[in-house]
Structure formats: C-alpha cells, structure tokens
Amino acid sequence: MKFSILRGTSFVHTLLSNKIKNGDVVIDGTMGNGHDTVFLAKLVGKEGKVYAFDIQPTSIECTTKRLMETGLNSLEGIQLLQVGHENIETYVKEEVNVAMFNLGYLPGGDHTLITKPNTTITALHSVMKLLKKGGLISIMIYYGHEGGTLEKEAVLTMLENLPSEEFVVIKTEYMNRKNDPPIIIIVEKK
Amino acid sequence: MKFSILRGTSFVHTLLSNKIKNGDVVIDGTMGNGHDTVFLAKLVGKEGKVYAFDIQPTSIECTTKRLMETGLNSLEGIQLLQVGHENIETYVKEEVNVAMFNLGYLPGGDHTLITKPNTTITALHSVMKLLKKGGLISIMIYYGHEGGTLEKEAVLTMLENLPSEEFVVIKTEYMNRKNDPPIIIIVEKK
Numbered sequence: 001m002k003f004s005i006l007r008g009t010s011f012v013h014t015l016l017s018n019k020i021k022n023g024d025v026v027i028d029g030t031m032g033n034g035h036d037t038v039f040l041a042k043l044v045g046k047e048g049k050v051y052a053f054d055i056q057p058t059s060i061e062c063t064t065k066r067l068m069e070t071g072l073n074s075l076e077g078i079q080l081l082q083v084g085h086e087n088i089e090t091y092v093k094e095e096v097n098v099a100m101f102n103l104g105y106l107p108g109g110d111h112t113l114i115t116k117p118n119t120t121i122t123a124l125h126s127v128m129k130l131l132k133k134g135g136l137i138s139i140m141i142y143y144g145h146e147g148g149t150l151e152k153e154a155v156l157t158m159l160e161n162l163p164s165e166e167f168v169v170i171k172t173e174y175m176n177r178k179n180d181p182p183i184i185i186i187v188e189k190k
Numbered sequence: 191m192k193f194s195i196l197r198g199t200s201f202v203h204t205l206l207s208n209k210i211k212n213g214d215v216v217i218d219g220t221m222g223n224g225h226d227t228v229f230l231a232k233l234v235g236k237e238g239k240v241y242a243f244d245i246q247p248t249s250i251e252c253t254t255k256r257l258m259e260t261g262l263n264s265l266e267g268i269q270l271l272q273v274g275h276e277n278i279e280t281y282v283k284e285e286v287n288v289a290m291f292n293l294g295y296l297p298g299g300d301h302t303l304i305t306k307p308n309t310t311i312t313a314l315h316s317v318m319k320l321l322k323k324g325g326l327i328s329i330m331i332y333y334g335h336e337g338g339t340l341e342k343e344a345v346l347t348m349l350e351n352l353p354s355e356e357f358v359v360i361k362t363e364y365m366n367r368k369n370d371p372p373i374i375i376i377v378e379k380k
Binding site for chain 2: 003004005006011014015018019134136156159160161162163164167168169170171172173174175176177178185186188190
C-alpha cells in the first residue's frame with residue numbers, strides 16, 4: 001500500500017489494515033459509496049463478516065456494483081443493510097474487531113441527507129459495546145456542511161468523556177490546510 | 191506488527207513502516223536510548239543509511255549496544271553522531287526518506303538535558319530541506335517537563351505556518367488521557 005497522509009482515507013486504511021485479519025467480523029457504519037465496505041471485505045476474506053449500514057437505496061446499489069467489480073471469491077459474508085446505523089444492535093450480535101464511520105454526507109449523493117448527532121451517538125455507543133478488546137473504531141468527521149459543526153461537537157464531547165480505563169481515543173487533525181479538512185478519530189478498546 | 195494506539199511509538203512506527211524500504215536514507219534526530227535507530231536500521235537494511243544524532247555519550251553507548259544485540263547483518267550504513275541535531279546539514283548531504291524526532295528528555299536519562307526550541311526548529315528546517323517528495327517526518331512532543339510547553343508552542347506554530355503547497359501536516363492527540371500525553375506530528379513533503 002502506498003501510504004500518504006494527504007488523504008484521510010489512506011491514513012485510516014493504513015492503521016486499520018494492521019488490525020484486521022481473515023475471518024474477522026467488522027462493521028461499516030456508513031456505507032456511502034461503498035469504498036470502506038470493499039476495503040473491509042477484502043481484508044476479512046470469505047471466512048469473515050462485514051455488516052454495512054446505510055438508509056439510502058443508491059448506497060446499496062453502488063456498493064453492490066463495487067463489490068461485484070472487485071472480484072472477491074464470495075460475497076456471502078457481506079450484509080448490505082438499508083437501515084440506519086442507530087439499529088446496529090438489532091442486526092449485529094457478535095463481537096466485532098473493527099468499525100468504520102464517515103460522518104457528514106455521501107460524496108456525490110444527496111447533500112441534504114446527512115448523519116445526525118443523535119443517531120450517530122447511538123450507533124457509536126452500540127459499536128463500543130460490541131467491540132472486542134484491542135478492537136478499533138475509525139470516525140472521519142466531515143463538518144463543512146450545515147449542521148456539521150453541531151454533530152462534530154457532540155461526537156467530540158462524547159469521546160473526550162469516555163473512561164480512560166476502557167478506551168484510548170486519539171484525534172488527528174490537519175494543521176496547515178484550509179476549507180474544513182476532516183477530523184479523524186481512532187478509538188481502541190483496552 | 192501488533193498495532194495499538196495505546197503507545198505513541200507503536201502508532202508512529204506503524205505509519206512510518208509503510209514508507210521505509212530497503213536502501214533508504216533516514217535520520218534519527220534524537221537518538222536517545224536507540225529504540226528508533228534500531229527500528230530504522232532494520233527497515234533500511236544493509237543497503238540503507240541511518241544518521242542518528244544525540245549530544246549525550248550515554249546515548250551512543252546505549253544505542254550501539256542495542257544495535258549489536260539486534261543481530262543486524264551489517265552496521266556499516268549506520269552513523270551514530272555525538273552531535274546536536276542542529277548540525278544535521280553538516281553531516282547529511284543526501285535526500286532522505288524519513289526523519290524521526292522525540293522532543294523532550296531521554297527517558298531514564300538526565301532530565302535536565304532537554305531538547306530546546308531554537309535547535310529543534312533549526313533541525314526540523316534542515317530535515318524539511320533534505321526530505322524527498324513523499325517523505326515523512328515524525329515528531330513526538332513530550333512537554334510535561336519544565337520548558338516543555340514553550341518548545342511545544344514554538345514547534346506547533348512553525349508547523350501551522352508551513353506552506354500547504356509544499357507540506358501536509360497532521361497532529362494527533364490523545365483525547366481522554368491525563369498527565370500530558372505526547373502530541374504526535376507527521377509531516378509529509380508534497
């Protein structure tokens with residue numbers, strides 16, 4: 001993998017790929033256009049499981065297409081759920097190794113359809129419960145849209161107050177870039 | 191490598207190991223007890239070069255011992271220089287792929303011997319000049335000691351003002367940990 005910090009996704013993928021192995025159970029909390037779902041599916045392989053969530057039908061279509069094009073041996077373990085991520089606990093009953101979230105809107109999609117503080121925080125709490133010891137959650141926060149700052153503040157406040165005996169939380173920010181670059185959070189269960 | 195964000199060094203080593211290959215030229219700007227020098231030496235191999243800097247004689251001794259114990263095939267490409275890192279440009283004349291800095295004091299060493307803003311900033315400027323396109327600098331800032339905050343502020347201000355056309359800079363902080371956990375900076379040359 002050619003690693004660069006120029007793009008937040010490259011940074012996140014590099015870190016998570018050190019943690020995900022064949023057979024793992026993982027969650028894509030914001031399927032969007034399917035980039036992260038494909039990334040996760042490749043790493044967990046046909047013995048693993050990916051649960052991907054998004055309420056937008058276009059997201060399921062786009063991700064299905066992308067998965068087909070990837071040439072994976074089997075899509076059996078991959079569940080694309082057209083359901084809001086606040087319902088994660090209804091669908092996932094196992095311990096998970098990794099969960100990924102991109103907060104904001106679907107790039108190239110409907111910009112009025114954005115993730116919202118309440119459902120986002122419910123989803124994060126669910127995932128923190130399901131997370132294995134040593135497991136990771138990545139959260140890319142895009143906040144340049146209307147309501148984005150509100151969601152960012154709510155999520156950061158929740159994370160700052162997580163008990164340090166149970167979770168390590170790091171926040172990565174771009175220092176010399178304009179136009180609201182994303183904030184990247186990694187949570188690890190101790 | 192078992193990756194964890196619990197320790198800042200694991201985080202930094204994981205990111206950098208995606209960038210360093212056999213034969214690369216790299217700098218350890220703060221040799222200290224030699225942990226990073228050994229990490230770098232292993233990755234660049236016997237075709238590569240490591241320039242490591244520290245003014246403390248104990249640092250050279252400790253690092254030499256550590257390198258001997260590592261069972262590397264050859265130590266030919268490794269230069270342990272008992273020289274302040276503000277002199278990097280006198281000793282390194284090639285382009286470098288990666289440079290590492292730990293700012294503060296040598297753990298287990300003399301806590302009154304700390305890195306200082308002026309020489310640190312001179313060293314960072316030298317390394318930014320020598321850095322290849324796509325190359326990385328890591329800077330772990332420990333600032334819990336006297337003078338630490340002053341150095342931290344000086345370094346952060348310098349980095350915030352780097353031209354975004356030439357450098358990407360990310361800052362990673364622990365969100366829910368007390369007792370001045372380190373701040374981790376990664377600089378990439380565009």
